[in-house]
Amino acid sequence: MTPSIFDQGLPPTPANHVALSPLTFIERSATIYPDYPAVVHGDTRRDWATTWTRCRRLASALERRGVRPGETVAAMLPNVPAMFEAHFGVPLMGGVLNTLNIRLDAAAIAYMLEHGEARVILVDPEFSAVIEEAVAGLAHPPLIIDVDDAEYAEGPRRIGELEYEALLAEGDPDYAYRLPEDEWQAISLNYTSGTTGKPKGVVYHHRGAYLNAVSNVLEWAMPHHPVYLWTLPMFHCNGWCFPWTIAANAGVNVCLRKVEAKKVMDLIADEGVTHFSGAPIILNGLVNLPATDKRAFDHPVKVTTAGAAPPASVIAGVESLGIEVTHVYGLTEVYGPVTVCAWHEAWNELPPEERARLKARQGVRYHMLEALCVADPDTLVPVPKDGATVGEILMRGNNVMKGYLKNEAATREALEGGWYHTGDLAVWHPDGYIEIKDRAKDIIISGGENISTIEVEDALYAHPAVEEAAVVARPDEKWGETPCAFVKLKAEAGPVTEREIIDYCRARLAHFKAPKTVIFTELPKTSTGKIQKFLLREQARTQ
Structure with missing residues (x-):
């Protein structure tokens, strides 16, 4: 293409062309709103200036510990302040953050740590045992940093070289952090189970994280200084990019290490929560709270939900509590949700069942x-x-x-x-x-978590009495979907119960991946011998 007059003598310069990165959001909020609340966790209250200083200390300390730009720092953490800080501290020194699914077993975690070449891992005491087992067989185990949390009832269990606060003390609060020279530079690594045996490592870049964080503001028409409750795991697609979104809007991160419906309801009322996100199971929990546990609140509250569409009764029940529901859709490969069921005012006049049917659609693209x-x-x-x-x-x-x-x-x-x-x-x-x-990939979404049917089928086939097995999603009011196993036993097999099969799988898989239902039957096949899963799905829906 021949350059036009608008290209002559007009090259990009540092004055008019910079790499987009969500790391700039926290610096801006800390500068403009230093004393505004940033993090709430139990009795912990931190403002944006303090949080920004801690993030720079983390970046500096990691660098002093030998982590180099482009190297991986993993985190096995629930939704605690350190997990939020890691979303800034790790990339501020050029590192790549790998947030690990805290529900996975040691074998899966070991694979991810090795495949991602993690140099350091931040570990909550609740997951010390699984991390100990995961790193035991690694040729190059990462440096382990314990992250104590006063909200964890069982207290600290140290397996690392030092504790998180001691690591921060090693860092420089005035650290000259790095913004990426190229917005294509990796900012994070997220593993997705897909449908193959080994998880795939999805690499995010700074530009995508920046744009999806901004998109979250637009899709929700989010005002300045929102109060965001962390019901969505920050390990899942980097919390749908909301750590960066809340920093952009100088909001409040209300941390929650364990999602319990009553606790969610109490925090909405007591902390003035305006926004939260999560799978339909969270909504279902709020709807089914005893009347004595439900709270009244007079401020607007919005929730985005993804995964299997919530039943119409659940959507209606949540909205009767005064919480506006927005349905979104996305995948790990696109930074979380990227479509939204954008609402039309005219739809408010429709009957509740019709409104719920419309809200269940995955909708249109994000901005x-x-x-x-x-x-x-x-x-x-x-x-x-x-x-x-x-x-x-x-x-x-x-x-x-x-x-x-x-x-x-x-x-x-x-x-x-x-x-x-x-x-x-x-x-x-x-x-x-x-x-x-x-x-098409046969992925089951249960409680917001992806489950590979192939992985579950592999566990079933390992049972000495199982001749054939197939796993499909079964609709579930609480979890959205659960694994349903269809099993044909070997002719010589003795009596085998559903409970035995489930327990066998639970011993070999993360518990949430094990079948919740087992049906002993012949498996329908095509003329070429391929199992006809569409017939099994229909059967699972009627069981």
């Missing part, structure tokens, strides 16, 4: 997602917007991952044809809203 369509995955031709023709959800934009760590083949496949292929099947409605009909 910062460049393009969204439902199309034939091979030809990339969009399907008709008739609400009936099924295609694959495809996405394109700056908030699509860099790719999968050390897995070029999977990256090429996922981004083939200039689109991110979600693997989720949906219809496109005449108004442009999408609605998921099935999951």
Whole structure:
């Protein structure tokens, strides 16, 4: 392309072109609103100036401990202040933050630490045992930093070289932090189970994190200084980028290490919570609280929920409590939610059941997602917007991952044809809203967590009495979906109970991945011997 007159003598310079990074958000808030509350956790109250200083101390201390730009720092933490600080402190020295799923077993954690080449890991005492087991077999174990938490009832259990506060004391509060020279630079690493045996490492860049954080503000029309309750795990897609969002808006992070419906209700009322996020199970818990545990509050409260669409009765129940529900959709590969069921005022006049049906749709693209369509995955031709023709959800934009760590083949496949292929099947409605009909990858979303059916099937097949096994999602009022196993026993097998199969899987998997239901039966197959999972899904829905 021939340069135009608008390119002549007008190169980008440091004055007019900088790399986008969400790290600038906290510096701005700490400068403008230094004494505004930033973090609430039990009796702990910290303002933005203090939080900013702690983040710089963390960055400095990690560097002094030998961590270099581009190296990984892992965190095995619940939603505590240190987890929020790590979202800034690690990348401020050029590191890459790997937030680990605290529900995983030692074998999965060990793989992630080795694959991601973690140099340091921050560990909450609740997970000391699993981390001890995970690092025991590593050729190059990371430096372990214990993170004590006064809100943990059982108290500290030290397995590391030093405690988090001692690490911060090593750092410089005036540390000359680094912003990325290139916004394509990695900021975080998140592992997703996918449908293969090994988890895939999804790499986020600074530009995508920046844009998705801003998009969160726009989709919610979030005012300045929101009070955000951390019901959503910060380990999940970096908390949907909300650590950076709340810093951008100088809000309050109300930390919560364990999600309990009564505690959530109390914090909404007592701390003036205005926003929170999470899976439908959180909403269901609030609806089913005893009347004596429900609280009245006179301020607006909004919640975004993702995963399997909440039942209409749950949406209606939550809104009767005075909480406005917004349904969103996304994946680890796109920084969390990137579509929203954008609401129309006219829909408020509809009956509750119809409003709930509309809210259950996955909706339209976020402001910062460049393009969204439902199309034939091979030809990339969009399907008709008739609400009936099924295609694959495809996405394109700056908030699509860099790719999968050390897995070029999977990256090429996922981004083939200039689109991110979600693997989720949906219809496109005449108004442009999408609605998921099935999951091509057979992923089960239970309580907001992804479960690979292949991983569960591998555990089932290891049982000496199991000849064939298949796992599908079964709708569940509490969890959204749970694993349902269909099992054919070997002819020579003696009596085997559902409980025995479930316990066998629980001994080999993280407990939330084990089947909640086991059905002993012949498995339906095609003429080529492939198990017909669509028939099993129908059966699971009626059990």
